[in-house]
């Protein structure tokens with residue numbers, strides 16, 4: 001697009017008999033501002049999760065070298081999935097061409113250009129386009145410490161079955177909300193979560209790996225959000241079933257930079273439908289032995305441990321989805337996420353086809369517990385009977401890589417699956433339909 005926009009100018013100059021035309025330097029207004037707005041300002045804004053704002057020319061040039069370095073090293077924007085794997089909706093990453101444009105702009109002295117010349121406003125792809133239901137945390141909560149994982153139980157207001165067709169979270173206090181996961185608790189599982197809520201003093205209860213009840217296979221995610229995200233509409237014509245009497249448990253990870261970040265009251269926003277063409281399920285995928293404490297040993301002091309497991313899930317689809325999807329049929333995977341804890345270094349989810357070829361769904365070469373989110377494919381993946389879904393996770397359990405908890409560096413020890421901060425997981429979550 002940009003090349004065509006410049007074409008008349010090039011012709012005009014050439015017609016005047018000039019020499020070789022220097023490629024026009026990118027300018028702030030024309031090239032850089034739209035890029036920063038799409039990929040940086042969502043977090044780098046006053047009161048945002050990032051430590052400083054990046055919205056104006058002055059702010060970007062003041063930190064010029066740091067900005068350039070962070071972008072060229074692909075540390076920023078934080079998007080963990082490898083782009084060599086597949087394409088995702090709502091991917092804020094800068095393309096190689098965009099990174100080059102930014103470099104050229106800095107080299108040219110960061111020219112401002114003329115306001116109103118933005119060639120293409122880069123809208124963030126995806127985004128929740130309709131809000132039919134807003135569910136607020138029932139109480140204000142004052143987070144403490146750098147890593148405070150807190151769960152809150154929220155009533156589901158509808159008296160008839162509804163389908164969730166899109167999700168995002170709106171932090172009440174953007175300077176401390178680091179990620180938000182909504183769990184869907186079906187009516188017959190609600191009591192266990194209410195007990196947790198009542199057992200602990202203060203608002204909500206502490207939870208870390210999940211919604212708080214260990215290995216509760218009856219629950220699934222309703223959505224997940226990380227800073228900078230505009231939320232997403234689930235694949236056209238699909239939605240997650242919510243029965244009357246259900247509850248939503250929202251897990252908020254608070255990561256405060258200051259001693260007193262103030263209180264938070266986060267809101268979940270959802271798009272709903274009364275009917276959908278394809279009922280979807282956000283279902284966990286892992287080796288069933290691992291949560292039982294078998295086969296996922298991570299011995300003390302081992303620097304590199306990898307566990308890999310694959311299965312053709314189609315014969316068990318009915319079981320895995322409480323009967324929502326039929327067994328022994330092809331399924332479509334629209335969205336996925338992967339989950340490890342603090343020792344995790346790398347994870348990957350792929351389909352091993354019956355013919356032996358592999359198709360990558362998600363590859364996170366540098367796992368970071370702090371940046372969890374959903375990855376929605378631009379085109380759904382089809383898994384047929386005979387194909388395997390393969391999950392693989394790596395950990396670093398060396399003495400150097402131990403987390404600092406409560407101010408103290410932990411000692412390396414044998415680690416297995418568990419819900420605690422110092423336990424580990426290797427869990428995929430897939431959003432699937434028939």
Ligand code: HEC
Pocket residue numbers: 036039040041042043044049050051054063066067069070071075076077078092094226227228229
């Ligand atoms: C999803 C939220 C998010 C987005 C989007 C984001 N940042 Fe950041 N950024 C952060 C946070 C949080 C930090 C603080 C350090 C950390 O946690 O990594 C940070 C730190 C930085 C730093 C200093 C540390 C470093 O790694 O160099 C720079 C420079 C930076 N960001 C630039 C950018 C630029 C440029 C963009 C857009 C191309 C961007 N960021 C997009 C959240 C974000």
